[in-house]
Amino acid sequence: MSKVIGAPADTEAVIGLEVHVELLTASKMFCGCRNAFGAPPNTLVCPVCLGMPGSLPVANAKAVEYLCKAGMALGCTIAEYSKFDRKNYFYPDMPKNYQISQYDMPLTTGGSVTLPSGKRVNLTRIHLEEDTGKNVHAGESIARSAYTLVDYNRAGVPLMEIVSEPEISSAREAEEYLAELKAVMSYIGVSDVKMHEGSLRCDANVSIRPAGARELGTKVEIKNLNSFRSVGRAIEYEIERMRACVREGERIVQETRGWDEGSGTTHSMRSKELAHDYRYFPDPDLVPLELGRALLSRWRTELPELPAAKRTRYVRDFGLSEYDAGVLTSERSDADFFEAVAAASGNPKQAANWMMGDVRKVLDRAEMTLASARGRPEQVAALITLVANGTISGKAAKEVIESVMIDGRQPADVVAERGLAQTSDAGAVAAFVDQALHANADSVASYKAGKEKAFEFLVGQVMKLSRGKANVEMVRGLLKERLG
Ligand SMILES: [Zn+2]
Numbered sequence: 001m002s003k004v005i006g007a008p009a010d011t012e013a014v015i016g017l018e019v020h021v022e023l024l025t026a027s028k029m030f031c032g033c034r035n036a037f038g039a040p041p042n043t044l045v046c047p048v049c050l051g052m053p054g055s056l057p058v059a060n061a062k063a064v065e066y067l068c069k070a071g072m073a074l075g076c077t078i079a080e081y082s083k084f085d086r087k088n089y090f091y092p093d094m095p096k097n098y099q100i101s102q103y104d105m106p107l108t109t110g111g112s113v114t115l116p117s118g119k120r121v122n123l124t125r126i127h128l129e130e131d132t133g134k135n136v137h138a139g140e141s142i143a144r145s146a147y148t149l150v151d152y153n154r155a156g157v158p159l160m161e162i163v164s165e166p167e168i169s170s171a172r173e174a175e176e177y178l179a180e181l182k183a184v185m186s187y188i189g190v191s192d193v194k195m196h197e198g199s200l201r202c203d204a205n206v207s208i209r210p211a212g213a214r215e216l217g218t219k220v221e222i223k224n225l226n227s228f229r230s231v232g233r234a235i236e237y238e239i240e241r242m243r244a245c246v247r248e249g250e251r252i253v254q255e256t257r258g259w260d261e262g263s264g265t266t267h268s269m270r271s272k273e274l275a276h277d278y279r280y281f282p283d284p285d286l287v288p289l290e291l292g293r294a295l296l297s298r299w300r301t302e303l304p305e306l307p308a309a310k311r312t313r314y315v316r317d318f319g320l321s322e323y324d325a326g327v328l329t330s331e332r333s334d335a336d337f338f339e340a341v342a343a344a345s346g347n348p349k350q351a352a353n354w355m356m357g358d359v360r361k362v363l364d365r366a367e368m369t370l371a372s373a374r375g376r377p378e379q380v381a382a383l384i385t386l387v388a389n390g391t392i393s394g395k396a397a398k399e400v401i402e403s404v405m406i407d408g409r410q411p412a413d414v415v416a417e418r419g420l421a422q423t424s425d426a427g428a429v430a431a432f433v434d435q436a437l438h439a440n441a442d443s444v445a446s447y448k449a450g451k452e453k454a455f456e457f458l459v460g461q462v463m464k465l466s467r468g469k470a471n472v473e474m475v476r477g478l479l480k481e482r483l484g
Pocket of ligand 1: 028031032033044045046047048049050156
């Protein structure tokens with residue numbers, strides 16, 4: 001790499017992601033301790049997850065099922081035979097001085113994640129392991145803290161590691177890859193995938209090489225990426241740092257670098273360990289995993305419709321755009337809500353407009369989600385129907401939606417209470433129309449002389465006379481009739 005001299009345009013970035021996903025099982029990977037976030041420190045522990053001498057691990061069947069389902073959803077090949085290995089290293093958050101993981105026989109290989117552009121990022125493997133505990137530094141950083149505390153509640157939580165091939169070529173693609181993985185995991189319900197609680201974590205391997213080259217450059221692993229945004233920013237920063245190194249004729253060092261959110265930079269943490277440093281060997285306390293075909297095919301039938309299939313169906317059956325379908329399917333709960341509104345109103349397009357428009361707006365303003373809102377799909381559908389059958393105008397509906405979503409009120413009640421119903425009584429509307437025509441002879445004359453704009457003015461006058469209550473479609477119809 002050091003011989004490559006050139007402008008940034010002459011290099012391309014090569015990125016691979018290692019994503020850790022905590023599985024949403026009731027208990028830990030090899031013991032009966034509860035798997036939960038946020039409990040008081042060291043309250044969810046036992047001799048097994050603390051690595052006490054003589055304790056024996058037993059694999060959690062649900063974790064194996066969840067990992068296999070994740071693999072199936074991503075098109076991976078599931079190994080009917082695999083085993084657990086010990087990865088040996090010393091670090092205070094690892095009470096046994098080794099982590100139970102999978103080395104040469106992971107549960108799945110292959111598979112891929114498809115990005116919105118249609119590009120497929122292939123997966124190397126997904127393996128099952130246990131999470132470590134958590135070091136809690138007393139100060140703001142290791143260097144500044146007088147002491148470090150260790151919380152072992154997380155030690156032994158089932159964790160899957162999803163490793164991609166180095167086929168991602170920009171920060172944006174990395175974020176898209178993560179978003180799709182997150183959507184798939186939340187759809188199949190194997191994890192709550194909350195980056196801020198650490199149940200979804202990501203390390204990025206980044207390197208650069210001359211554009212079009214086949215050989216990979218020296219890679220750097222970036223850790224401490226706590227949000228989609230920090231993944232993108234860190235990758236962008238690192239690519240630029242490497243390009244600057246190349247320009248200056250410096251050698252890029254293979255190392256692990258930490259991302260610092262505050263300064264927006266990466267810093268050297270340690271030179272990268274090689275696999276043989278870990279002295280992997282099969283865990284003698286655990287039997288190998290043998291999954292029968294019958295079990296695997298049963299799990300396959302239990303998979304729900306996945307985001308990609310839903311998007312295709314929304315475009316095909318509901319006539320939505322790719323973009324709208326993408327937004328509506330990014331969370332399973334949102335997609336379920338939308339489909340319920342579409343079914344109850346019989347109007348998928350309007351349902352999509354409301355979900356992505358005014359419903360979203362009022363929820364964002366109140367800092368609520370669909371799950372925490374009191375409004376239910378049937379109420380949103382009822383509001384759509386009130387507009388469709390002419391009871392209220394679209395404008396009035398926008399005034400009603402907040403009470404529906406935030407307070408859980410019935411749209412018809414809000415309409416009655418605020419007197420928002422339109423006048424669709426033909427006689428009453430005709431009276432307003434005639435009154436407006438009589439009072440605006442000039443506009444009538446200019447319309448007849450070919451000035452289309454005068455028509456809208458007259459519509460406005462009728463609406464004003466009716467104090468906004470006249471059914472605007474009826475007004476238009478009657479005006480055309482009278483002026484025709
Ligand atoms: Zn335990």
